[in-house]
Amino acid sequence: MTNTIKEVQNSECMFIIGSNTTENHPVIGAMMKQAKDKGAKLIVADPRRIELSNYADVYMQIEPGTNIALLNGMMNVIVEKKLYDKKYIDDRTENFEELVELVKEYTPERVAKICGINEEDIIKAATIYAKANSAGIYYAMGITQHSTGTHGVMSISNLALMCGNVGKEFGGVNPLRGQNNVQGACDMGGLPADLPGYQKVFKEEVVEKFEKAWGSTLSTKVGLTIPEILDGCEDDSIRFLYIMGENPMVSDPDINHVKKALTNVDFLVVQDIFLTETAQLADVILPASSFAEKDGTFTNTERRVQRVRKAIEPIGQSKPDWQIIMEIMNTLGYKKKYLNSSSIMEEIASVTPQYGGISYKRLEADPMGLQWPCLDENHPGTPILHKEAIARGRGLFMPCEYVKSAELPDKEYPFIFTTGRILYHYHTRSMTGRVEGLNILAPSSYVEINEITARKMDIKDGDLVKLSSRRGEIETTAKVTDIIDEEVLFMPFHYAEGAANYLTNTSLDAISKIPELKVAAVKMEKAKKIEEAL
Amino acid sequence: MKINIDNKSYEVANDSTILEVCKLLNIDIPTLCYDERLTPHSACRMCLVEVEGAKNLVTSCSTRVRDGMRVFTNNEKVRSARREVLDLLLSNHPMECLNCEKSGRCKLQNYAYEYDLVDGTFKGETRKGEIDSSNPFYIYDPEKCILCGLCVRVCDELQCSHAIGFEDRGFDTIVATPFREGLINSECVSCGNCVSVCPVGALVPKSLEKFRHWETKEVRTTCSYCGVGCQIDLKVKDDKVLGAQPAFDGVNQGLLCVKGKFAYKFISHPDRLKTPLIKKNGEFVEASWEEAYRLIRQKATNIKEESGADSFAGLTSARCTNEDNYLFQKLFRAVIGTNNVDHCARL
Numbered sequence: 001m002t003n004t005i006k007e008v009q010n011s012e013c014m015f016i017i018g019s020n021t022t023e024n025h026p027v028i029g030a031m032m033k034q035a036k037d038k039g040a041k042l043i044v045a046d047p048r049r050i051e052l053s054n055y056a057d058v059y060m061q062i063e064p065g066t067n068i069a070l071l072n073g074m075m076n077v078i079v080e081k082k083l084y085d086k087k088y089i090d091d092r093t094e095n096f097e098e099l100v101e102l103v104k105e106y107t108p109e110r111v112a113k114i115c116g117i118n119e120e121d122i123i124k125a126a127t128i129y130a131k132a133n134s135a136g137i138y139y140a141m142g143i144t145q146h147s148t149g150t151h152g153v154m155s156i157s158n159l160a161l162m163c164g165n166v167g168k169e170f171g172g173v174n175p176l177r178g179q180n181n182v183q184g185a186c187d188m189g190g191l192p193a194d195l196p197g198y199q200k201v202f203k204e205e206v207v208e209k210f211e212k213a214w215g216s217t218l219s220t221k222v223g224l225t226i227p228e229i230l231d232g233c234e235d236d237s238i239r240f241l242y243i244m245g246e247n248p249m250v251s252d253p254d255i256n257h258v259k260k261a262l263t264n265v266d267f268l269v270v271q272d273i274f275l276t277e278t279a280q281l282a283d284v285i286l287p288a289s290s291f292a293e294k295d296g297t298f299t300n301t302e303r304r305v306q307r308v309r310k311a312i313e314p315i316g317q318s319k320p321d322w323q324i325i326m327e328i329m330n331t332l333g334y335k336k337k338y339l340n341s342s343s344i345m346e347e348i349a350s351v352t353p354q355y356g357g358i359s360y361k362r363l364e365a366d367p368m369g370l371q372w373p374c375l376d377e378n379h380p381g382t383p384i385l386h387k388e389a390i391a392r393g394r395g396l397f398m399p400c401e402y403v404k405s406a407e408l409p410d411k412e413y414p415f416i417f418t419t420g421r422i423l424y425h426y427h428t429r430s431m432t433g434r435v436e437g438l439n440i441l442a443p444s445s446y447v448e449i450n451e452i453t454a455r456k457m458d459i460k461d462g463d464l465v466k467l468s469s470r471r472g473e474i475e476t477t478a479k480v481t482d483i484i485d486e487e488v489l490f491m492p493f494h495y496a497e498g499a500a501n502y503l504t505n506t507s508l509d510a511i512s513k514i515p516e517l518k519v520a521a522v523k524m525e526k527a528k529k530i531e532e533a534l
Numbered sequence: 535m536k537i538n539i540d541n542k543s544y545e546v547a548n549d550s551t552i553l554e555v556c557k558l559l560n561i562d563i564p565t566l567c568y569d570e571r572l573t574p575h576s577a578c579r580m581c582l583v584e585v586e587g588a589k590n591l592v593t594s595c596s597t598r599v600r601d602g603m604r605v606f607t608n609n610e611k612v613r614s615a616r617r618e619v620l621d622l623l624l625s626n627h628p629m630e631c632l633n634c635e636k637s638g639r640c641k642l643q644n645y646a647y648e649y650d651l652v653d654g655t656f657k658g659e660t661r662k663g664e665i666d667s668s669n670p671f672y673i674y675d676p677e678k679c680i681l682c683g684l685c686v687r688v689c690d691e692l693q694c695s696h697a698i699g700f701e702d703r704g705f706d707t708i709v710a711t712p713f714r715e716g717l718i719n720s721e722c723v724s725c726g727n728c729v730s731v732c733p734v735g736a737l738v739p740k741s742l743e744k745f746r747h748w749e750t751k752e753v754r755t756t757c758s759y760c761g762v763g764c765q766i767d768l769k770v771k772d773d774k775v776l777g778a779q780p781a782f783d784g785v786n787q788g789l790l791c792v793k794g795k796f797a798y799k800f801i802s803h804p805d806r807l808k809t810p811l812i813k814k815n816g817e818f819v820e821a822s823w824e825e826a827y828r829l830i831r832q833k834a835t836n837i838k839e840e841s842g843a844d845s846f847a848g849l850t851s852a853r854c855t856n857e858d859n860y861l862f863q864k865l866f867r868a869v870i871g872t873n874n875v876d877h878c879a880r881l
Binding site (some may be wrong): 005006022024025026027028030033034036037144145176177178179180181182183184185186187188189190191192193195196201210214215216217218219221222223224225226229232233237238239240241242243244245246248251252266267269272273274275279282283284285286287288290291292293294296297298299300301302304305306307308309310311312313315316317318319320321322325326327328329331332333334338341344345347348367368423424426430431432434435436437438440441512513514515517 | 670671691692693694723724725740753754755756757758759760761762763764765768770773774775781783784785786789790791792793794796797798799800801802803805806807808809810811812813818821823826827828829830831833834837840841843844845846847848849850851852853854855856857858859860861862863864865867868869870871872873874875876877878879880881
């Protein structure tokens with residue numbers, strides 16, 4: 001997030017696109033509802049009529065995969081009505097003319113057809129957003145998990161820049177990040193081209209700095225992303241795979257492909273707290289301690305670094321992840337030892353500019369933690385990014401054309417299949433699946449089907465249906481609803497039984513390599529009852 | 535502006551209530567229905583204070599300070615009024631402290647002790663009602679409820695789920711879902727934010743573990759589910775996590791969701807992996823850490839010799855700490871010698 005969570009409650013205008021906030025970031029969702037109660041304007045765009053859309057001033061039920069068309073359409077209206085912030089554009093941005101040129105083609109009339117919504121709603125949404133003194137955009141995987149995900153984010157940035165909403169309180173470009181420490185894992189260099197602090201592995205001065213700090217020789221070759229690693233496991237170019245705290249056998253697209261890869265790799269190490277579907281394929285499993293058994297820090301979606309504190313002793317012989325990794329480093333000949341997680345943070349601060357001023361001592365002193373960038377020990381942290389000036393100098397408009405999803409419905413696979421999370425489970429259920437109450441509230445996999453579609457196909461709520469795509473097939477339970485369009489099906493991806501990801505498409509965004517988990521083409525049939533099948 | 539509290543003069547901000555001013559000055563005023571996040575409710579009458587010149591005692595939670603105001607927070611008149619309020623509440627409250635899970639954390643119990651009340655003196659009918667135990671995570675007991683309304687207002691004003699409200703009138707009033715259809719059939723999303731604010735034992739988590747609050751310690755940490763980063767206090771007894779309470783001074787401002795509040799039981803679940811496991815002939819066999827590390831060293835050494843560092847890859851984790859992630863990528867880059875490190879950021 002460029003801005004902070006605290007601002008949400010006092011927003012003037014919120015635009016929620018591709019985020020089911022009340023289910024996936026429930027506390028932020030509650031704050032959005034509080035803001036609405038206090039008079040904020042709310043615009044929602046989502047293929048499902050999610051809870052927030054019930055309170056929205058404008059709700060647009062867009063077809064999955066059409067975000068960029070909608071965003072360009074809103075910008076078209078803002079340009080036509082001259083509602084953009086001319087001074088901000090002149091003072092702080094560049095390349096506006098090219099954007100104006102591109103969005104000309106995205107008339108509300110044309111966009112309404114692409115997205116399957118009303119022209120008036122596009123105009124209304126654009127007008128509300130642009131007329132607000134400050135307006136925040138909040139998005140999640142509904143924007144990013146597309147073969148055009150990066151362009152989706154750029155289009156959001158275009159819209160925010162055009163109305164002067166970047167670097168402004170209650171405004172901003174605010175991705176709501178799904179996992180507790182996905183921000184931190186990225187910050188720490190858990191990415192194939194980035195050392196800690198997004199310092200590039202191919203830059204000479206960067207590599208030199210880290211070689212000196214770590215006392216070893218580093219590769220300057222950009223590494224592989226997860227989909228490429230899995231391909232490598234299949235074609236034997238990857239022979240040793242070490243997976244920590246991740247369950248691709250449920251979470252990744254095309255599970256049949258994942259299984260082939262993980263079964264084929266020479267040596268698979270899995271480190272986890274439970275025997276997950278992925279761990280079952282391992283050669284060695286290392287038992288890790290849960291968050292309640294270790295010290296450390298998580299960085300939340302607003303870049304806030306906060307303490308994790310040990311509440312109980314490690315279960316069984318399990319160990320904190322950092323300790324296991326350190327011992328493996330030691331066994332492989334790297335002699336450095338860390339006495340505790342605090343000393344690791346000291347090293348992080350010494351090589352990561354954004355974390356330069358972060359230490360356990362400071363985190364203990366303030367229960368609110370610190371928001372990076374926090375450059376040195378006297379730096380107060382940075383609640384709002386780009387406030388004084390846009391970080392790169394001038395905000396760059398990156399006009400993006402709308403491009404259709406990689407796999408579209410056709411005669412054989414007539415439905416658009418989209419996936420997401422629900423309130424009562426978390427990711428692959430390795431934790432929440434072991435909480436009885438959650439299983440009572442959300443026991444098993446299901447697919448949301450529009451009531452008209454269901455009636456046409458003689459499917460009743462609770463019936464077993466068979467879904468298939470070009471990659472696999474599953475059986476799951478029908479949930480007949482009116483919150484989704486007739487040609488769209490939605491499934492939560494949490495469940496290993498009847499897992500949605502047997503169907504999803506591995507097609508990737510060319511820039512970020514994110515898979516297109518939000519759009520695949522599937523067909524649906526009523527599943528045969530067991531007695532009929534016999 | 536200047537005001538006088540208990541015969542001392544103070545300079546105060548002019549848009550505050552008497553209670554807010556007293557909180558800032560560390561002057562203790564008892565409350566049952568007050569929550570700084572909510573609009574004042576003036577229901578419990580525990581925060582009564584005397585204002586010179588006023589006809590009656592006033593509720594300090596909803597009375598704003600005025601220049602020159604003289605306030606008495608703890609004189610005999612005030613204490614006796616509060617004692618009367620407590621007496622009325624206790625007279626309509628089951629005296630089950632010996633077996634009540636809230637014992638030790640119950641504001642009513644604490645104030646009864648502070649104001650020297652053993653039992654209610656107004657003998658007669660007491661409110662009857664059935665416990666709503668339809669939600670898997672918590673129960674509502676109308677007989678223990680003191681109708682402070684904190685739960686209703688948190689659900690309305692902060693969680694904005696509007697799942698519960700006051701039903702009936704006067705003596706029969708209880709907190710209930712529309713048409714008394716039960717929590718499980720309401721708009722309730724099981725966030726437990728009502729449970730977190732209940733000052734008595736009316737809303738309590740369902741728990742199989744027996745514990746007394748004074749036997750537990752609380753450890754402040756960060757919730758491990760989504761990216762909001764809610765601050766929670768884990769309640770611990772005998773090396774086991776038995777509950778979670780939202781922090782008021784964190785980003786979450788005293789709120790949690792169903793997972794943060796109630797989904798902690800995985801921590802001590804019997805399925806937890808407790809030793810390293812090595813697969814032998816298709817079956818996992820328990821191993822020591824040394825055996826596991828030895829096998830990893832052998833494989834790593836052989837594969838590196840045969841196929842080079844770029845035949846290694848690692849998936850680090852958005853679920854683990856910064857320190858875990860930092861070391862993981864360092865292992866691959868500085869020790870093994872490849873940049874093949876990625877994680878589930880895109881999933």
